[in-house]
Amino acid sequence: MVEMLTSLLQKQFTFMREPLQVGLKLEATICFLATGNFNQSLQYSFRVEASTIRKFIPEVYKAIIAIYEDEVLPSPKTEKAWREAADRFSSRWKYHNCLGAVDGKHIAIKMPPNPGSYYYNYKGFHSIVLMAVADTAYKFLYVDVGAEGGASSEGTGNNRSLLDAVEENRAGVPQPEPLPNEYHPEPYHFVGDDTFSLRA
Known part of the structure; x- marks a missing residue:
């Protein structure tokens, strides 16, 4: 999944910051989906600020849908x-x-x-x-x-x-x-x- 999602989720390196790894974003999103809880344990488990996690979770959702929609949900059209x-x-x-x-x-x-x-x-x-x-x-x-x-x-x-x-x-x-x-x-x-x- 990480390989499939990298093109949509990987941010560029800058002299200001190093971007979060796609695998970390995906794992945090899956943990959130599995538990439904957005509490401090998620922040501490991944050592990422809660505000950052809140920002990238919707991005991961959109990327998963864009990459897997046709494969996982092949709605008949003909x-x-x-x-x-x-x-x-x-x-x-x-x-x-x-x-x-x-x-x-x-x-x-x-x-x-x-x-x-x-x-x-x-x-x-x-x-x-x-x-x-x-x-x-x-x-x-x-x-x-x-x-x-x-x-x-x-x-x-x-x-x-x-x-x-x-x-x-x-x-x-x-x-x-x-x-x-x-x-x-x-x-x-x-x-x-x-x-x-x-x-x-």
């Missing part, structure tokens, strides 16, 4: 790619014309300033919502994170960019096709629990 995802559901689970399994998860957060009820969810804590579509190997095909936890799961699911793209025919979803041994075309679809309403 009919061929969606059909491949559906074929995997057919061959593994014998469930046909399925593009992916959709679900949401409340990610606990500290209460933002003056949040009202926007982030307070029905489970009794403040959160943002992670919405995801997974394939048969439990790998993400699509992720959307950041919706306020106070929105219902259904409301959140019904207002995400993937749904908008599907309904506006911008997502590359294939046209309806017959199921095996059938003649009547059936639409391709996503499967989810009863939190998500059926939509035509």
Whole structure:
């Protein structure tokens, strides 16, 4: 990872200072992600001022996304790619014309300033919502994170960019096709629990 991220994270040497190593930035960021704690132990563990750590963590996030997004989150964008995802559901689970399994998860957060009820969810804590579509190997095909936890799961699911793209025919979803041994075309679809309403 250090080698992959170096081109985006390595700062230049100057006569004023020696830049932090990319490996140190990555390790501190991973420790922060693993614990969720930004306290003095992080500062003392890496012997770097807290203000400096706060500054480089978002830079590391952006670099990781830029380098690994297409490899780790290869969201289908063409009919061929969606059909491949559906074929995997057919061959593994014998469930046909399925593009992916959709679900949401409340990610606990500290209460933002003056949040009202926007982030307070029905489970009794403040959160943002992670919405995801997974394939048969439990790998993400699509992720959307950041919706306020106070929105219902259904409301959140019904207002995400993937749904908008599907309904506006911008997502590359294939046209309806017959199921095996059938003649009547059936639409391709996503499967989810009863939190998500059926939509035509």
